Amino acid sequence: MDVLLDLLNSRPLVGGEEQDALGESSAGRRWAREHGGDGSTAELALLREARDALQGVVRGERSPAALNPLLEGVDRIPEFTSDGLQWTLRTPPHARLAVEAVLAWAATEERMPGRLRPCDNGECRLFLLDRSRANRARWCSMAVCGNREKARRHYERTR
Template sequence: MVDDEELLLAVLNTAPMHEGAVSEHLDAAQGAALARQHGGTGSDEELLQLRTVRDAIQDLVHGREGAVDSLQAVMDEVSMRPTVTAQGVRWDLDAPDDLVLAARVTHAWSEVNERMPGRLKACANEECNLYLLDRTRPGTAKWCSMATCGNRMKARAHAARARASAQS
């Protein structure tokens, strides 16, 4: 499941902000490389399905409920097939090749929401479009990266406090 959580974050983070605009990284070159890295083919249809799922999950993380239909449309063609072993039941994904990665991302999102509700978050920096999985004990992580967004936001808050105290 950890691999699918990594896939979930990798896909969610394929639309970062660059100079104030969203930059698409699920394109032919970068998207295909990401797909192949996670066992996909990198086909145009596979990338389209990944973009659909990414956009829908991002909307859901932000509390925009209309995205459920997009995820349902992807998952309508997917099923889970049980295989019984001496260790227990293993559930295998059964989907058309171009939907496998999108289904894995959707399944990982669902599992994360079930096991760690509220822990899949958008970065608190409004100028960022990245996501994080908050694994901290108190669940208070705010930024995709402390080194970039965290430091920026803390520096801005400090500067604002300094300006406010100078004006008083």
């Protein structure tokens, strides 16, 4: 789940300027390694492709079928161990992180439909996973985006 939100939120606006944590720099390789990848150029390219596709799907701009190319050549192998049935994911090494993010999205949609969504602040590019009982969270951060939106609405009402 963490890799999914981290991937979706890896291209934020900071001070009105886009920052890409998956860029070609050492920061992109570090991001991939921190999430269990190898940081190769192929892996970063696939992660950027997965991020763009997942963002489009979560925003409702693209069909979930847009994720199909990311799952090509992926197998799940069942195996009994002393702990019971285990599923092993078999994928090309450079594709593992992207595939894990897509599978995390599918699991989230199955277990918590509609709770993964973009921040309601129109100037924010981040996503949130609403874990509240009422399913009414609107902002990625109440302290930042929520406060800005409430202040903006208050200003418009009192003008």
